Amino acid sequence: MALPLSADRIGPLTQDAVRIVGACKSYGSLKVLKDVDLAVHPGEVVCVIGPSGAGKSTLLRCVNRLERLDAGLVLIDGDPIGLVARGNHLRELPEARVAAQRARVGMVFQRFNLFPHMTVRDNITQAPVLVNKETKTAAIAEARRLLAQVGLAEKELAYPNELSGGQQQRVAIARALAMRPKIMLFDEPTSALDPELVGEVLAVMKGLSDTGMTMIVVTHEIGFAREVADTVVFMADGQIIEAGPPEAVLDEPRHERTRDFLARVL
Ligand code: ADP
Ligand code: MG
DSSP states (O other): OBOOSOHHHHOOSTTOSEEEEEEEEEETTEEEEEEEEEEEOTTOEEEEEOOTTSSHHHHHHHHTTSSOOSEEEEEETTEETTEEEETTEEEEOOHHHHHHHHTTEEEEOSSOOOOTTSOHHHHHHHHHHHTSOOOHHHHHHHHHHHHHHTTOGGGTTOOGGGSOHHHHHHHHHHHHHTTOOSEEEEESTTTTSOHHHHHHHHHHHHHHHHTTOEEEEEOSOHHHHHHHOSEEEEEETTEEEEEEOHIIIIISOSSHHHHHHHHHHO
16 A cells, blocks of 8 residues: 555654544445544543544544554554555554554443453453563552552452442543553443443543543543543544634534534533
């Protein structure tokens, strides 16, 4: 595959934690991502809002290459994910190398996908031991630190079905963090929760942003976006309609589609 984009379109690579350039993705004849560009700086929190079907989840899945783009690039810390440059050409990376790249990107989904037959501690330590080759002792120490960070120090030996949905989602965050990701992606992490459990998960995410973690958060929690996001991105119909600081996009949206969407969710 020839390099699809000129260097001037990509720009200086090193300053961005995530750079999405010209992302296109279709499912059959349905164009789900239509030439999406997005840059996320180190330590930045980007909240992505928009109607169902806009392509938000697809965009996140392309960032850690759970899905492949049809065209365009995703760069993580300047490295094209899934691809390696050879002269003027890009080659596909072997799956083992893609897995190593993916480990730099943590992801938390709508439904907590903890392993039901494992304790909280084993859920958190499994990948660091198996994939990152950490010692069990070091992984357990890190799991304890992370459980304290998400407010669940006393649940180390509990099983997922003994926890509330909010607690399970906080464990899922700790489990993702245990891989020491540089970037965290969240896909509607609170939308499957009972309303009274949403706040505790958002509080953990806010705490994580305070540590300087780079985060892309797809959410319908406009209050969270307003409070925590550096940048709010409004997506509709496979495109970024507008992006900017929360007070601009949420309070003075420039586009009618953004206004319509906000009028329905606020
Ligand atoms: P959002 O997260 O904004 O609701 P998605 O990225 O999940 O949007 O989906 C965008 C569009 O792509 C939707 O119309 C959805 O039905 C479609 N879609 C998503 N994943 C697939 C898939 N694996 N196969 C076919 N269509 C899909
Ligand atoms: Mg979605």
